Amino acid sequence: MSHIAPFFGQGDHLRALNADGLYIETEHGLLKDFNGGGYWTVPLGHRNHQLVSSADLGTWADLFNYETGACEAYAQALAGLVPFQKLLFGCSGSSVADAALRMVFQIARQENRQGSRILTLKRSYHGSTGLTLACSGLNYKKWTPGADKLAFVWDDEAALRRHGGDIEAALNEIPWEDICGFIFEPVRAVGGLRQVNFELLEALLEQCQQAGVVTVADEITTGVFRCGELAWSSRCGVLPDIVLLGKAITNGIFPLAVALISRSTWDRLDNSSTPVRDRYQWGETYAGHPSAVAVANRVLGYLSDPGIHVNRKSLLSILQERTPPLRSNRGVADVLLPADMLAVGIKFRNPKNAYVLERMMRERGYRLGVESNVLLVVPMFVSREMDLHDLIDGLAASLAVLDEKEVE
Numbered sequence: 112m113s114h115i116a117p118f119f120g121q122g123d124h125l126r127a128l129n130a131d132g133l134y135i136e137t138e139h140g141l142l143k144d145f146n147g148g149g150y151w152t153v154p155l156g157h158r159n160h161q162l163v164s165s166a167d168l169g170t171w172a173d174l175f176n177y178e179t180g181a182c183e184a185y186a187q188a189l190a191g192l193v194p195f196q197k198l199l200f201g202c203s204g205s206s207v208a209d210a211a212l213r214m215v216f217q218i219a220r221q222e223n224r225q226g227s228r229i230l231t232l233k234r235s236y237h238g239s240t241g242l243t244l245a246c247s248g249l250n251y252k253k254w255t256p257g258a259d260k261l262a263f264v265w266d267d268e269a270a271l272r273r274h275g276g277d278i279e280a281a282l283n284e285i286p287w288e289d290i291c292g293f294i295f296e297p298v299r300a301v302g303g304l305r306q307v308n309f310e311l312l313e314a315l316l317e318q319c320q321q322a323g324v325v326t327v328a329d330e331i332t333t334g335v336f337r338c339g340e341l342a343w344s345s346r347c348g349v350l351p352d353i354v355l356l357g358k359a360i361t362n363g364i365f366p367l368a369v370a371l372i373s374r375s376t377w378d379r380l381d382n383s384s385t386p387v388r389d390r391y392q393w394g395e396t397y398a399g400h401p402s403a404v405a406v407a408n409r410v411l412g413y414l415s416d417p418g419i420h421v422n423r424k425s426l427l428s429i430l431q432e433r434t435p436p437l438r439s440n441r442g443v444a445d446v447l448l449p450a451d452m453l454a455v456g457i458k459f460r461n462p463k464n465a466y467v468l469e470r471m472m473r474e475r476g477y478r479l480g481v482e483s484n485v486l487l488v489v490p491m492f493v494s495r496e497m498d499l500h501d502l503i504d505g506l507a508a509s510l511a512v513l514d515e516k517e518v519e
């Protein structure tokens with residue numbers, strides 16, 4: 112009997128025994144990893160020696176204080192890529208998302224704002240702490256008593272449908288007087304690769320700015336160049352107040368996540384009559400661990416190599432050209448290709464078939480991921496074009512087999 116409490120409540124999850132580059136070794140043999148190397152986390156390949164060896168720079172570990180040289184260097188490097196004023200370190204996506212939400216509440220309290228709820232989008236996922244679960248738009252409220260007081264979950268897609276695409280009318284559904292913050296994923300990953308309507312998002316960010324509502328872009332999956340830029344949201348007309356990055360920032364080698372806080376948001380937190388002892392309560396012992404930050408610095412250096420981005424773009428073009436025809440398969444409800452994102456989702460009419468296809472692809476030598484009724488293909492940036500072509504051929508062949516089975 113295993114003494115390990117299962118990570119997921121249910122489901123059959125493929126266990127990696129070892130990994131190198133694009134490959135993982137499993138009890139089902141050697142597979143090419145097209146699951147982002149563990150859910151969006153390893154774009155630069157498993158066991159990347161350049162990155163792994165840089166971890167040694169921090170193994171002396173002086174913890175419980177991340178105002179170190181490595182953290183300063185990381186903040187400087189990021190500041191060259193996106194504008195922000197302060198960088199907060201955490202051990203996981205959940206912990207920085209939680210910290211960002213607590214910042215929102217702190218600002219609301221300091222400013223005596225009327226609203227005290229977080230606006231969040233249906234089918235979003237922001238983490239596994241009580242607060243982030245309450246502010247996620249998947250069906251997690253039941254795990255957090257009082258979640259309705261903390262968050263207002265808005266079904267943006269249904270609202271747009273209800274109002275025939277009229278964004279202003281849709282936005283009027285939101286109880287703005289109750290709201291002090293807005294958290295969103297530009298593309299809902301756990302929610303099945305659903306991209307937020309760009310015009311709606313821009314209008315939301317603008318409305319929030321006008322109303323003094325603090326905005327948090329959760330870019331834990333969309334960030335770190337998965338969509339071509341460090342932060343997807345940097346293309347928005349109104350920038351979010353806080354941007355969260357995680358997962359790929361250490362290429363899966365160490366747990367680390369960060370929150371980038373804008374100047375005006377930091378000022379709202381800092382220029383307050385609130386006594387210092389009542390502020391900034393978001394620390395964790397291991398936040399900004401020197402090894403993790405050394406790797407994160409090296410990852411940024413690695414990502415400054417234009418060759419990686421050229422490869423990323425070629426892979427993206429292959430996905431964009433070759434996967435839309437998969438829509439013609441009977442069992443496929445849609446092929447989801449969020450703009451500029453190196454990922455594709457095959458959405459099935461029957462959710463069971465996402466798992467059936469995942470198994471079939473496993474037999475062909477690929478590891479893919481599944482979220483509800485969506486099969487996810489998340490290539491590493493260093494994947495080879497020929498592997499992606501073979502994968503798409505395999506998908507097409509497996510879908511054809513599935514269609515035949517369904518007819519029988």
Ligand SMILES: Cc1ncc(COP(=O)(O)O)c(C=O)c1O
Nearest residue numbers: 203204205236237238296331332
């Ligand atoms: C968008 C998003 N936010 C937050 C999280 C939580 O990150 P972590 O699992 O590192 O705590 C995840 C994890 O899947 C995520 O996808």
